[in-house]
Amino acid sequence: xxxxxxxxxxxxxxxxxLAGGSxxxxxxxxxxxxxxxxxVAGLVGLGPRAVPGAVRAARAVADRERARLSRLGAPLxxxxxxxxxxxxxxxxxxxxxxxxxxxxHAVFGLGTGLLGLALPLxxxxxxxxxxxFRLLRPExxxxxxxxxxxxxxxxxxxxxxxxxxxxxxxxxFGPALAxxxxxxxxxxxxxxxxxxxxxxxxxxxxTRAAALDAHAVELRRIERSLHDGTQNRLVAVNVxxxxxxxxxxxxxxxxxxxxxRAQQAAEQALGELRTVVRGILPPVLDDRGLxxxxxxxxxxxxxxxxxxVDVPVRCAVAVEATAYFVVAEALTNVVRHSSAGAxxxxxxxxxxxxxxxxSDDGHGDADEARGSGLTGVRxxxxxYDGRMTLTSPPGGPTRMHVELPCGS
Amino acid sequence: xxxxxxxxDALLREGLALLLRAEELDVVATAGDPDGFLTAVDAxxxxxxxxxxxxxxxxxxxxxxxxxxxxxxxxxxxxxxLSAYVEQAFATELFSVGATGLGYLLKERVGRVxxxxxxxxxxxxxxxxxxxxxxxxxxxxxxxxxxxxxxxSPREQEVLALMAEGLGNTAIAERLFVTEGAxxxxxxxxxxxxxxxxxxxxxxxxxxxxxxxxxxxHAA
Numbered sequence: 001x002x003x004x005x006x007x008x009x010x011x012x013x014x015x016x017x018l019a020g021g022s023x024x025x026x027x028x029x030x031x032x033x034x035x036x037x038x039x040v041a042g043l044v045g046l047g048p049r050a051v052p053g054a055v056r057a058a059r060a061v062a063d064r065e066r067a068r069l070s071r072l073g074a075p076l077x078x079x080x081x082x083x084x085x086x087x088x089x090x091x092x093x094x095x096x097x098x099x100x101x102x103x104x105h106a107v108f109g110l111g112t113g114l115l116g117l118a119l120p121l122x123x124x125x126x127x128x129x130x131x132x133f134r135l136l137r138p139e140x141x142x143x144x145x146x147x148x149x150x151x152x153x154x155x156x157x158x159x160x161x162x163x164x165x166x167x168x169x170x171x172x173f174g175p176a177l178a179x180x181x182x183x184x185x186x187x188x189x190x191x192x193x194x195x196x197x198x199x200x201x202x203x204x205x206x207t208r209a210a211a212l213d214a215h216a217v218e219l220r221r222i223e224r225s226l227h228d229g230t231q232n233r234l235v236a237v238n239v240x241x242x243x244x245x246x247x248x249x250x251x252x253x254x255x256x257x258x259x260x261r262a263q264q265a266a267e268q269a270l271g272e273l274r275t276v277v278r279g280i281l282p283p284v285l286d287d288r289g290l291x292x293x294x295x296x297x298x299x300x301x302x303x304x305x306x307x308x309v310d311v312p313v314r315c316a317v318a319v320e321a322t323a324y325f326v327v328a329e330a331l332t333n334v335v336r337h338s339s340a341g342a343x344x345x346x347x348x349x350x351x352x353x354x355x356x357x358x359s360d361d362g363h364g365d366a367d368e369a370r371g372s373g374l375t376g377v378r379x380x381x382x383x384y385d386g387r388m389t390l391t392s393p394p395g396g397p398t399r400m401h402v403e404l405p406c407g408s
Numbered sequence: 409x410x411x412x413x414x415x416x417d418a419l420l421r422e423g424l425a426l427l428l429r430a431e432e433l434d435v436v437a438t439a440g441d442p443d444g445f446l447t448a449v450d451a452x453x454x455x456x457x458x459x460x461x462x463x464x465x466x467x468x469x470x471x472x473x474x475x476x477x478x479x480x481x482x483x484x485x486x487x488x489x490l491s492a493y494v495e496q497a498f499a500t501e502l503f504s505v506g507a508t509g510l511g512y513l514l515k516e517r518v519g520r521v522x523x524x525x526x527x528x529x530x531x532x533x534x535x536x537x538x539x540x541x542x543x544x545x546x547x548x549x550x551x552x553x554x555x556x557x558x559x560x561s562p563r564e565q566e567v568l569a570l571m572a573e574g575l576g577n578t579a580i581a582e583r584l585f586v587t588e589g590a591x592x593x594x595x596x597x598x599x600x601x602x603x604x605x606x607x608x609x610x611x612x613x614x615x616x617x618x619x620x621x622x623x624x625x626h627a628a
Contacts (some may be wrong), residue, residue: 232419232420238516242524243423268419
């Protein structure tokens, strides 16, 4: 019993595979026609301009087949982008193999697919024939066999018996046909020997370079903020302390005034140091992710804050840290300067960009030049090749929009 | 003494001005960027300029470039450059135009007001001042080099370092706890080893310092 069940299940799977394969085979026909047209155009000297289109068409169908085969069995790795230059593309082994596969699959794949699907259909048709043969005239013959005159139930039952034969054939040959149909794809759509590794190396090299770049940018940013902020504050503290020591003997009241300034500078240094440290990598990002971290910011904001976060996929850590920093700075500004009654924060990911918008209903007139955190925001956003726009007419409202590339 | 201050950090700029004015020095103008500084130099005919190395727009060596330009516009202007960290390339760039009336100090030296004022006065009087930290780095780099500097004894190197800071014989003697006569002897020996002829009309102390800096440049 178990054997039969296994056979039936294998056959059903095979028929599903054959149906899917026939689908990609039909698409392969489209791509094949396009490739043929381009080939003919090339032969009569119409230039290689149409080549990239044909390459893309074949690649699209091939990728679909790769994905289908990967779902059904051993995964077929994705291949990188095909070369843009027509000549290079036509020499590319991956492209050549895809062209070959398109032709093979269009003809052979569709053939095996239709044959494989025809077997069970015939089986069903013939098996059920005794139930509906009376609807036909006797001279119409059996399904598919017009010269077999059906004169009564015995004949119809005989046809039903043929249906059993069909069914046996379908169960016996279905899985083999499905395998045969998939074989060209498994052979030709796998990366050619040697190519797989080099692609992988190129990809890894690129991502590694990008990571190092981002790392350098981050270090430079931290160096800058430590140097231009904290260190200068401490130098000022030092200068003022020196001045105060000199003043102590001559004019103690004056000395106290200078010490007061020195203390303010020290406090500023501490504040800036806090900002720098928080900006490096807010621990809350690690703990709760961007949405959670932003929710914490919004919840702690003195002005009522409405937060919308639509970021289904996590971005690079540095990008998330920057987005967090942008929102934190913007909210600080809203609380300190805008006298707003409400603030809206929207963060969403649109393809490879992270969009951050902070808008309030305050009195506007925010000015980057007046030493708010806005300069810091702009500097940091631009360090990541991002863009920041600020609109803040006198009377309000203020709207800050930041776009950060977040790759993928 | 008429002083112009160029420093982009407002708090530090005001702190400096406050410090100098408390010492009854005449701060005639302050500026936050190179252009403002050059305008102030043109307008106020200062004797001394105190210039921060990192200034807008790129926060790299704008201060040095501006100082060199100010010296070109106003020969004889003494310049004391303040830097947040030791960058020997900046020092060599600065001293490439000569060493009289030039100084290069770390910002934190300003807190030691007496020494800072001493340096300011030495520069204003046409002397040269180089931060001990710069000198220390140069010495460390040159220790193995096979040249005049390498032939100096440790004591002579110390003396040369203090000369580079712009100290006179008396001050050097005080720092090293030796007699002035001993300092004089060391200095003669230094000049001999660096092959600076006694009849050279240039200020030999400055030449020695420049030799120092140039060696630093080759070693770097």
